[in-house]
Amino acid sequence: MTFDVVGTLIDFEAGLTSGLRAIAAEHGVELDAETALAIYGECRRDADAGKFPDDVARCYRTIAARLGLPLGEAHGARLVEAVADAPAFPDSVAALASLAGNFRLVAMTNARRWAFERYSKALGEPFFKSFTTDDTGTEKPDPAYFERVLSELSNDGVGKNEILHVAQSQYHDIGVSRQLGIANCWIERRHAQPGYGGTIAPAQFTEPDLHFTSLAGLAAAVEAG
Incomplete structure (x- = not known):
């Protein structure tokens, strides 16, 4: 994931x-x-x-x-x-720990490396690999960001069809992952609030492959099989 x-x-x-x-x-x-x-x-x-x-x-x-x-x-x-120093969502640490029991977890963030290190620590250091904008030289939703990650993961024997991309941003993640043929899961964090808040609004909505309103929901679905 x-x-x-x-x-x-x-x-x-x-x-x-x-x-x-x-x-x-x-x-x-x-x-x-x-x-x-x-x-x-x-x-x-x-x-x-x-x-x-x-x-x-x-x-x-x-x-x-x-x-x-x-x-x-x-x-x-x-x-x-x-x-x-923003906090992790209340369900993030436990859900990531649960998912790590079944999948290798990879971070793909538009944050710089220095900030990501803080976030990763707050999340319990759950990631197998991590990619920041400092590493890729670009930002999502640029397809080049995803292509860089896919190339790196292919070296670990992971194919595109084995990846589920999990994200809340329709603009940065869900739309472009669909365009690139990567299965996706939309975590609709603002499901109880109107609009897109501090996230850039997409030009058009992309129907995700999977949809949950929390990361805990995804983790529970995985555990349920």
Whole structure:
């Protein structure tokens, strides 16, 4: 199983909104978290977007300007750290440990290596291999990212038809994995909330091969056979 990390296993929205709320509270600003997440998602689609989570500092300037938060490099750097320290979803660690009993787990993240190391530790270091944007030189949904991973895994005797790609982002993962003929599983983390939150919205929705609203649901289905 290959896994998206940020948004699927790690609750980056919680890290982002927690960091923003702390800054807002210090300056007497009432924060609308969903609006902040939507602005962040728009910002991440900019042509000049940088690597995650470093680019969060740039996005903070846009969020701050639109929501009345204080500007300043220190606040942006603080938000980068809040996102890099975002928590795992409550079901992630146990579900990954369960799945690791049946599959080799591979991380595929658009995060930089330095941030991924924090996320991996928070998840209990469950991965057989990991690929970051620093390793691939590109970001999902670029097919080249997936092709690099497929090439590396082929060296371990793993064929494309033996992989299930697990992710919450329709934009970054589900659509492109379908185009490349990789079986996929959509973990709909925002099933109880409207919209796509801090994740870039896809141009069109892709019906996944498997669909769960939690990683625990996937793990339970595997255990049930």
